Amino acid sequence: MSEGTADKFGMRSVFGVVFLFLMQAQAFEISKQSGKLILSGACEEGKSIYSSLARWSTNAKTGKTCDPVAVAGESGGSCNLDITDCVPEHVVKYHGARPEVDGPNCWNLSLVMSKILPAMRYSTPEEMNFYMRPPLCRALKDGEKKEPGDVGAIRQIAGFNKTEEYHGFIYIDEKIAYSKNGFSNMAPYELQTLDKVYRTYEVPDKPGCRQNVINSKSSQCGQAVAFYRCDSMDEYLEKNKNVPDQVRESFKNMDAAENCVQEALFKGDTLSVEARKNLRDTGLALVEYLQSAKSKPEVAKMKAEERDFLLGSLQLRLAALGDQLEFVAMERQDGEAFKASGELKYVAEMLQASAKQLKKGARK
Incomplete structure (x- = not known):
């Protein structure tokens, strides 16, 4: 069920307080400690995630210094990695946070993190669809390499060459994404596994369902994902x-x-x-x-x-x-x-x- 449909029926999902990453039988936790974001879990997986987050920070032009070399020497079964300087300030401030009222949702988060919209609120599926095209956003080509910070748009296959907006999220790598799963004030802003996003919104792990574009191969998916790379509204107005x-x-x-x-x-x-x-x-x-x-x-x-x-x-x-x-x-x-x-x-x-x-x- 899309967020728009869920809005009509007032449906809500309950989300846990602890944020776990289930990756190849390894559990990762993102926690806030004295204002810092700490990634805890198996060292090798943690360093891989750290590197992807560092690239996201660079792509987002945060001005922060996050060098994967700083954690390259970490070894052992488990590590606690400070990722505060590896993510945009929005993540530092809002990971795990919930608004006081319903409204702010996945599409809005995707547009805010892409610097298309300035603030968190309810965004309509029409808004998401409107912006996921030129002049601000371009669709990635099939097979094109995704970058941390690209927008994932999960859409419901509604007929021949017809789709409906279903969910939006920020792609970081094949293990991790940034998402708000729903419009409910019980749904937190959350760094979570990409697999969790796909499972929550029922995107099958089949050919045509999890590629860069939605095409004829996606017709039997139910839901499928497409990816976009966006410029900010300020960049557009400046040009x-x-x-x-x-x-x-x-x-x-x-x-x-x-x-x-x-x-x-x-x-x-x-x-x-x-x-x-x-x-x-x-x-x-x-x-x-x-x-x-x-x-x-x-x-x-x-x-x-x-x-x-x-x-x-x-x-x-x-x-x-x-x-x-x-x-x-x-x-x-x-x-x-x-x-x-x-x-x-x-x-x-x-x-x-x-x-x-x-x-x-x-x-x-």
Whole structure:
């Protein structure tokens, strides 16, 4: 069952507090000790994982120093390896953590770790699907070597050439991944075995099911995985100089609002009246701008695909934030959150309509 389907029925999974890695009959534990992440287990397996995590840290441009040579001399039956400087700061802070309310999920984690979205919240399957394509992400070719930090997208085979988003995770190597298995506030952010991810989401260990692409070989899998390599949203905005200032400002305001939502979700606080107003005003200002955009020279300079991507991104983010506030409202029985959720979804629909009108006008 996909996260989207599970959301509809309010289903939850119960997750343990202890994080074990079952690899070839060897058990590994990731624990937090005095603010540090410690990998405990058989030395040879541990050093292999350490090396992959070091490459992830480099690929993610964390600025941390993590040299596998530092643990090369470790020997014996078991080792305790400090991996704090081998992982992005998100992992140090949130491994084992749970939000106070439902919402933050696997797709969001994949997009946050790829620096496409700024903050943790509920992400829709439409968001995941929207971003797992150019201009930000490209599909890995069949047989292409995967790198730590690539995104794994597990999809349900729903018919001939038809798939539905099912789960997303961060690939590190063939033994380990970073994932949040579900939207429930009982599901932690967790470094876990790749096999656990595949077993949880029922991806068969068969040809065509666990390769880089989903193709005709995947038709009998039920669920299969595809892999992507992504650029960040900041990199995209930096490369594309023709993005109008008003659109850039909308992204900055949206980022700030989402960071407020994240803080509330992990503290268990109610989103402030000011934060709700800022979210709504950001969307309405963009709608107003788009309604007169046809006469603006800076909009005319934008390529059609660039315009569609940026406006589509903002619309999906507003709609997903509306969904997240609905989770908060249901859990807290908060009438103001219900109201804010409805307002955001309405503004997202207005933004979508304005973008379609602008697109239609550009074709004349």
